[in-house]
Amino acid sequence: MRVGIVCPYSFDVPGGVQFHVRDLAEHFIGQGHEVSVLAPADSETALPEYVVSAGRATAVRYNGSVARLNFGPVSAAKVNRWLDHGEFDVLHLHEPVTPSISVLALMAADGPIVATFHTSMLRSRTMQTAYPIVRPSLEKISGRIAVSEDARRTVTTHVGGDAVVIPNGVYVDRFEHARRRAQWTGTPTRPTIAFLGRMGEPRKGLPVLAAALPAVLDAVPGLRVLVAGPGDPAEVTEGMPDRVVAAMEFLGAVSDEDKAVLLASADVYVAPNTGGESFGIILIEAMSAGACVLASDLSAFWRVLDGGTAGALFRNEDPEDLAASLLTLLAEPDRRRRLATAGQARARQFDWSVVADRIMAVYETVIEGRMAARQGARTGWTRLLRGGDR
CATH class of the missing domain: 3.40.50.2000 (Glycogen Phosphorylase B;)
Structure with missing residues (x-):
């Protein structure tokens, strides 16, 4: 399977989401899947060969911390090139409502999309500001994952819909x-x-x-x-x-x-x-x-x-x-x-052997759902051309 993973936070600074993305990618690579990760990073940062830099990030105060994100037309161009080159079977976005390359990828992508929500915030000005921008694109997400019940509550409160709870993994x-x-x-x-x-x-x-x-x-x-x-x-x-x-x-x-x-x-x-x-x-x-x-x-x-x-x-x-x-x-x-x-x-x-299998099951479900939808569309169009059932 060809998997594209987008990490909104810079790989220059260690953090929980970055570690999650890194370990998940390496687990799937170890299983024989083709994985590419897109993440912000300075040009001098040493990156694993499976990580593609989306450019230098800017420090932004977010969720009581300082997050290093990038956004804008230059970043959008890099996201589009990465998507075109990757031809992924499934795209996995992390924090898809944080103003970042995850939002840019969600807007540009088509195909099976999975999103993981890490943040636990019951009140968020940033999320409330970003939501109207990304709301139309959120309908593209076929599979939603929350890393905890707290993160799931954030999804149901601020984003709408629901998410399956799959925790972070550890080796x-x-x-x-x-x-x-x-x-x-x-x-x-x-x-x-x-x-x-x-x-x-x-x-x-x-x-x-x-x-x-x-x-x-x-x-x-x-x-x-x-x-x-x-x-x-x-x-x-x-x-x-x-x-x-x-x-x-x-x-x-x-x-x-x-x-x-x-x-x-x-x-x-x-x-x-x-x-x-x-x-x-x-x-x-x-x-x-x-x-x-x-x-x-x-x-x-x-x-x-x-x-x-x-x-x-x-x-x-x-x-x-x-x-x-x-x-x-x-x-x-x-x-x-x-x-x-x-x-x-x-x-x-919480071992990755358990957590990654659950995430892969979500991938397979959204891919199968996409294929079934396409098959249904083709069948409906064929019936229309033939004048319906006889």
Whole structure:
């Protein structure tokens, strides 16, 4: 099968949608399918051979974050050339109502089209502004996928219609086989917790974690907080108490391999995100690595952690509850092990071997539907020429 996938967000900066597109493409290529991905990227960015650059992206504030997108006539020309060259059996668009090359591809394309909605926003000015522009083209979409119930609710609220829920995927084995690294592994008196994310984005929750740390350090003065992700430590720690800053070890952006090792090494992975999350891919990665997860009780995280059976939850944006929950986990290694074991078992449901098969089933359904529609049209035209049934 020839599959075209459009990623609206730039491959210059790592992100959940980019990782989803990358891993899905590589899984299908491994199965023998021909896959081409169109995504924004700077000219100097090293891209996999299956990725075609749609040109440099511009930073735009979107969904509480900064998204790197491109749009306009130059981008439209590149989209059209890619579509003409690809002759795809199915076109898979990600975030088709975000003003981006996904919208341009939706407007230009014809044939079987599948769209995946990642965003969880019940109120969105950007989406409300873009919707009238893309509304006529949305009827072309034959198969709609939402990565979570929260993303599905966004579809039904803002876009109309419905979508089948198929979660993000993870290569579980890659994380499950990660080995601990001594420098990141805690001890009873110096346990380690890990935070991964763009530290400068408030919605990733580092300020909430920092506000919880004084109470935790009172009880566990040797605690080490391993912070991985892009951002300027001097900026994000400004105004924090000295002992909180001293407890933090900033690792910068880490490779996929080091991310898996970090998650496997920490006593607890903390996800203090405050909102804007439709799924929680990092939770699945942490669970796959055998980490004990402690996350804010966002509805998306609650579902991933199966209501708290595959990881612990605390009240969103409540530093006191975060501190109390973290101290309980640090004091109870048996509970940490039970949660980690349950999390690792649950993570198997999100392995790409499961998720990709469900996405391929959607592809096959829309292709078959398109063929049936064409056959029906030909039959109707033949009957008209013959004067109808006799």
